[in-house]
Amino acid sequence: MLLQIAWRNIWRNPLRSGVVITAVVLGLWAVIFMLAFSFGMTESRTRDILETQISHIQLHNHKFEREDPGRFFLEDGTQIMEDLENDPATIEATSRYLANAILNSTKGRKGTYPVQLLGVNSEKEAKVTSLEDRIIYGTYLSNPGRRIPEIIMGKRLAENVGVLKEDSLGNWEFDPKRKLTLNNIVLADGSNAAIRVKVVGIYKAQNSALEALQVFMNKEDLLGKLNIEGEIHEIAVLLENGKLTAKSKKDSIKNVLLAQGKDTKVESWNEIAPEIEMIDKQFDSSMRIMIGVILLALGFGIVNTMLMAILERTRELGMLMSIGMNKRKVFSMVMLETMLLTMLGAPIGIFLSYLSIWFSSRTGIDLSGLDTQSMSEFGMSSILYPALPLNYYLEITVMVVIAALISSIFPAFRAIRLRPAEAVRAI
Amino acid sequence: MSIIKTKNLRKTYYGVVPVNAVNGVNLEIQKGEFTAIVGPSGSGKTTLLNIIGGLDKATGGNVWVGDQDISQLTNNELIDFRLNNIGFVFQAYNLIPVLTAKENVEFVMLLQKRSKEEREARTKELLEAVGLGELVDKRPSHMSGGQQQRVAVARALAPKPTFILADEPTANLDSQSTANLLDIMADLNRKENVTFLFSTHDQRVIDRARRVITLEDGMIVKDERREIQNA
Ligand SMILES: Nc1ncnc2c1ncn2[C@@H]1O[C@H](COP(=O)(O)OP(=O)(O)O)[C@@H](O)[C@H]1O
Ligand SMILES: [Mg+2]
Secondary structure (H helix, E strand, O other): OHHHHHHHHHOOOHHHHHHHHHHHHHHHHHHHHHHHHHHHHHHHHHHHHHHHHHOOEEEEEOOOOOOOOOOOOOOOHHHHHHHHHHOOOEEEEEEEEEEEEEEEEOOOOOEEEEEEEEEEOHHHHHHHHOOOOOEEEEOOOOOOOOOOOEEEEEHHHHHHHOOEEEOOOOOEEEOOOOEEEEEEEEOOOOOEEEEEEEEEEEEOOOOHHHHOOEEEEEHHHHHHHHOOOOOOOEEEEEEOOHHHHHHHHHHHHHHHHHHOOOOEEEEEHHHHOHHHHHHHHHHHHHHHHHHHHHHHHHHHHHHHHHHHHHHHOHHHHHHHHHOOOOHHHHHHHHHHHHHHHHHHHHHHHHHHHHHHHHHHHHHOEEOOOOOHHHHHHOOOOOEEOOOOOHHHHHHHHHHHHHHHHHHHHHHHHHHHOOOHHHHHHOO | OEEEEEEEEEEEEEOOOEEEEEEEEEEEEEOOOEEEEEOOOOOOHHHHHHHHOOOOOOOEEEEEEOOEEHHHOOHHHHHHHHHHHEEEEOOOOOOOOOOOHHHHHHHHHHHOOOOHHHHHHHHHHHHHHOOOHHHOOOOHHHOOHHHHHHHHHHHHHOOOOOEEEEEOOOOOOOHHHHHHHHHHHHHHHHHHOOOEEEEOOOHHHHOOOOEEEEEEOOEEEEEEEOOOOOO
């Protein structure tokens, strides 16, 4: 009966209740969609970094340092690589030989540029870091074995070295016939070597420091030219659903290697780039704050509206208490009214959000009208796919219920504080 | 034994100047009486009825309903006491607007946790007694003022109270509806021995009372009983 009365009471003023419900619907819709939008953004940013740069898991020798790879190879690297490639959780793995070198530019802008030379299997590297897709001028590495080995370099380096030139109209022009010399290639034993190379392509990277630093060539070419063994400095692995599974997979790889007596450094993406996880966490807490603020605003609105409704019904509430409706029942009735208002709006708002996120995640939102330049500059797609994991919906639902409970308490308290003798006299 | 008894009842409102709204009232009401409290506006009728009905606390003195001294009850105890012992009819806003006539009458019995069969039977009986058998499913907004007050009387009777308190029940009614409501009240009083205590300053209502207590400045200045032919 109380529920029935509460239900009918909220429809006594359909306009007012309608406004409250609409506010709840729109508030939730806006906040959830906004969340999905920014979630989609950070997710695609993270995915870009993982799938073009650091992968999900990397393996190194414990003493390995990127600045000075030297002789710190992976112990039994070839075997580890083979095992990883056979692991069903692995999408693709790539192994790299790293060496520091100096690039001398004799034509164009003259100068010497320190670079990091990466000897890779071009096919595997293409799959792990989308290197081939990121070629913007020229071509990707072809098969090894050319007389003069092919290399590809980042756009920044290419500009520095003068392989990319700006013509009088402001267009960038790539000179595919340029041959360069890589000097001072630091070998594992500390000695130096030099090789002549041909730049066949220019790639883009999100990380401009890497774009100015990393030069790729076929590992076979590199090792062949330098007459060194097939050692491996680094293995990078892309996993199925890797962002989530990397942490546990890393542990199991580590344990397997330990069991084989190999003390190998195995790192998951969050250890390699802790800032990514930090951004995720920041996003998480800022989303909580945002939901909190919206719910607070909604709560205030609801409390206000209900207090108004209570004030208007002072005499009626006085009558109810006079004829013997106790405080607990009056309290419940008013609370139910507030809860009903919120609970009518909340599912609609959440459902609408879900629907619009679902739709927009299928087609994506084209942001190319906005700031496309700086986005694609970093190799980011200009199409955004809003998304929100289910657990956020759950959390939001719980928070809405709590907010509804809290905001229904105030009007209910106000109602039971009425004194019947005064309430029935009220005008 | 009297069903209402007050002893030296006082109520002072402490405003800018203290007002002795009820100033030493000694009163006894017997079972089956049909009593009007009369007096000019501001004489303390509402205040007195509110204290007797347990809606308000006296500043001094005592009120007994039956053998219960209600001045001793806490506010929460008073709510239950009102539910089970007193039927209220106010001047207006008597009914829950979102409930039908039938539901309004049933509501108090629901608060008393009476069985469904009992509630339904009694609701039907009471609404017929006040002559509204055919309006059971109408909401107050679809009834006239007189009909609403008759539903209020039915609602007041529903919990089988010791007596019914009515503060100016006819103040908002035209003379036809006033006469009609008084007929019903007098009828219930005569046939069912229901005790009524009501306030009024309407002469036509006063004429129907079998006992008339006159208040002035919170004091009883006259208390007369008379034999009248009611209906
Ligand atoms: N809440 C209150 N505060 C102060 N004075 C009040 C209050 N209620 C009533 N009074 C005063 O008490 C006196 C009696 O009022 P009331 O009982 O309403 O008389 P009646 O019902 O006979 O018109 C009046 O003078 C009125 O102004
Ligand atoms: Mg009055």
